[in-house]
Amino acid sequence: MQSIYGRTFGNRYLVFAVAVLVLAVLLWWLAERLDRDMNNAEHMHFEMRLAELRSAVLLMQATLVAKDDMQAAEKYVGSNPMDWMALAESDRQYLGELRLEDAMEQRGKWVFDPWRKVIAYRPLSDDWLSDVESGNIESAWLQFRVVALWSNESKRKSIKALALQPLQSYAWSAQKTRRF
Numbered sequence: 001m002q003s004i005y006g007r008t009f010g011n012r013y014l015v016f017a018v019a020v021l022v023l024a025v026l027l028w029w030l031a032e033r034l035d036r037d038m039n040n041a042e043h044m045h046f047e048m049r050l051a052e053l054r055s056a057v058l059l060m061q062a063t064l065v066a067k068d069d070m071q072a073a074e075k076y077v078g079s080n081p082m083d084w085m086a087l088a089e090s091d092r093q094y095l096g097e098l099r100l101e102d103a104m105e106q107r108g109k110w111v112f113d114p115w116r117k118v119i120a121y122r123p124l125s126d127d128w129l130s131d132v133e134s135g136n137i138e139s140a141w142l143q144f145r146v147v148a149l150w151s152n153e154s155k156r157k158s159i160k161a162l163a164l165q166p167l168q169s170y171a172w173s174a175q176k177t178r179r180f
Helices: 004-009 012-066 070-076
Strands: 096-098 109-113 118-122 142-151 158-165
Touching: 012 070, 012 118, 012 142, 012 158, 070 142, 070 158
Parallel strands: 096 109
Antiparallel strands: 109 118, 118 142, 142 158
């Protein structure tokens, strides 16, 4: 006489295989969801720091306008906007002034390259970058530079604003934030 379990579920190896398959699918789904959430968190942190940098550049411009000294803005072109921010000692996202080559292994960090005069971010994943070339260090970083915007209104050119300009586009898909 067969037990109730044996009659209900039949072959126990089949039950075990189905349970393992269901568990594998659930773990795969959880891993995908965690990866997407981590990517979203990194993107939001990047966008927040980028907004802080743009605000620092705008505040420097406002200071120059208040002093009625926009011609002095030219000396700020290519400078480090992180120097204009009050960073906490515990801020580990900014490594300081380094060549991009020296910080290649530091993913998820900001650096200022004083030789290129760019503030750059190295994403945790290369999915953000639209055209990563192997061996090309500059294509592995999202780079921004403080630039002067010139006015064409008068016969002599003058600086009308400072801006933080991206040096390349980055691809971050909104599809990655889709929820199930």
